[in-house]
Amino acid sequence: MKHNLLLCAILSAAATYANGAPLLKIDDDLPAGNIIVDAVEGDTVKLQQDLRDSKQWFYWAFRVRGAQGRTLSFDFTNKKGNGPVGVRGPVVSTDGGKTFTYPLDGKSKSDGFTYTFGANDNDVLFYECHPYVRADWDKFVKKHSKQLGKHFAVETLCRSRKGADVPAARIGCINKEPKFRYFISARHHSSESMASFVLEGAAEIFFRDDKRGEWLRENVELMIVPFADYDGVQAGDQGKGRKPHDHNRDYTKFIYPETKAITEWIASHAGGRLHTFIDIHCPWIRDWENEYVYSPLRDPKILPDADIEKRFSELLEKHQTGSMKYEAKHDIPFGVGWNSGKNHAQGWPAVTWACKKVKGLKIVRTFEIPFANASGNVVTPESCREFGGDIMNVVYLLTKEEK
Numbered sequence: 001m002k003h004n005l006l007l008c009a010i011l012s013a014a015a016t017y018a019n020g021a022p023l024l025k026i027d028d029d030l031p032a033g034n035i036i037v038d039a040v041e042g043d044t045v046k047l048q049q050d051l052r053d054s055k056q057w058f059y060w061a062f063r064v065r066g067a068q069g070r071t072l073s074f075d076f077t078n079k080k081g082n083g084p085v086g087v088r089g090p091v092v093s094t095d096g097g098k099t100f101t102y103p104l105d106g107k108s109k110s111d112g113f114t115y116t117f118g119a120n121d122n123d124v125l126f127y128e129c130h131p132y133v134r135a136d137w138d139k140f141v142k143k144h145s146k147q148l149g150k151h152f153a154v155e156t157l158c159r160s161r162k163g164a165d166v167p168a169a170r171i172g173c174i175n176k177e178p179k180f181r182y183f184i185s186a187r188h189h190s191s192e193s194m195a196s197f198v199l200e201g202a203a204e205i206f207f208r209d210d211k212r213g214e215w216l217r218e219n220v221e222l223m224i225v226p227f228a229d230y231d232g233v234q235a236g237d238q239g240k241g242r243k244p245h246d247h248n249r250d251y252t253k254f255i256y257p258e259t260k261a262i263t264e265w266i267a268s269h270a271g272g273r274l275h276t277f278i279d280i281h282c283p284w285i286r287d288w289e290n291e292y293v294y295s296p297l298r299d300p301k302i303l304p305d306a307d308i309e310k311r312f313s314e315l316l317e318k319h320q321t322g323s324m325k326y327e328a329k330h331d332i333p334f335g336v337g338w339n340s341g342k343n344h345a346q347g348w349p350a351v352t353w354a355c356k357k358v359k360g361l362k363i364v365r366t367f368e369i370p371f372a373n374a375s376g377n378v379v380t381p382e383s384c385r386e387f388g389g390d391i392m393n394v395v396y397l398l399t400k401e402e403k
């Protein structure tokens with residue numbers, strides 16, 4: 001990291017205009033920052049995602065200062081794979097991270113883009129995907145602070161490897177023994193940020209002032225882990241494919257505090273028994289199935305109830321209300337493509353652990369949420385939240401069917 005910043009500083013200095021124009025500075029000084037600047041040659045910036053301890057992946061995030069009034073081309077030098085620029089181009093903020101848009105939708109290439117900075121754009125953030133870090137979770141907690149103590153409890157799951165408190169939360173029926181317990185997690189792969197907005201949307205329907213919300217608050221406790229790789233999220237790591245294995249291949253060896261703590265929390269708080277276990281992910285950056293919402297289906301041999309899984313898909317297709325549309329035909333059956341036992345050779349993923357170890361489970365599911373394009377629709381934090389609500393609504397409908 002120090003090396004990158006030093007290189008960056010040298011390159012920035014080289015990019016200073018002789019006539020006293022602003023100093024161009026490109027660095028990773030932003031939440032979940034991740035960039036290596038290879039060279040600045042005139043108006044062309046050569047750069048690449050910082051893989052750190054991961055194999056080939058595509059997350060990056062950088063900040064540009066001092067480029068106001070200029071047009072710069074950003075050329076990604078790691079051209080392996082069909083990235084690392086998203087389907088709708090970079091996610092950009094010109095107000096310090098308050099709002100984000102896709103200003104180059106339809107005008108970017110998979111390995112670069114050209115951006116014209118406005119006269120006052122002296123500080124612009126560029127992300128591969130919409131960021132979601134601890135500060136965003138804190139905003140979510142604040143937004144629902146009236147529910148704290150009543151239907152919302154924020155706790156500490158564990159201490160991360162870097163010494164940070166990793167949050168967990170209980171939502172709904174938190175002050176007495178609930179009839180049902182659901183569990184939902186995100187960010188086993190730290191760069192898969194759209195998963196976090198889905199998690200927020202799934203949780204929020206517990207707070208709604210309607211009959212469904214009332215029933216959920218009375219009968220169900222939702223246990224959530226927003227950051228299954230906390231340090232990776234905060235640092236802007238790829239997370240996927242970490243060495244020696246990533247967090248979602250850790251449910252055999254448990255080398256990460258978060259995964260171990262998740263299993264211990266379910267054992268101690270829920271007596272090892274849950275009704276539903278859902279883990280949210282994002283897929284590869286573009287093309288093929290990666291531009292549809294889908295579930296990689298589990299091995300029917302370990303699934304608690306294959307009929308319920310099918311029914312889940314039918315109900316989601318029928319009742320979804322958001323702009324992000326799920327179609328069961330895009331699901332990947334177990335044994336097809338990458339979705340096989342081979343993919344878990346390094347260790348069990350969370351859902352496999354749940355299938356094998358959690359008692360009473362009816363629903364177990366992984367969702368893959370595209371970064372920018374879902375069946376032709378624009379993926380935004382809001383469309384992800386809507387989809388999270390749609391998922392949790394189906395869990396609710398299936399739970400009600402059982403009564």
Ligand SMILES: [Zn+2]
Nearest residue numbers: 189192281282
């Ligand atoms: Zn993932």
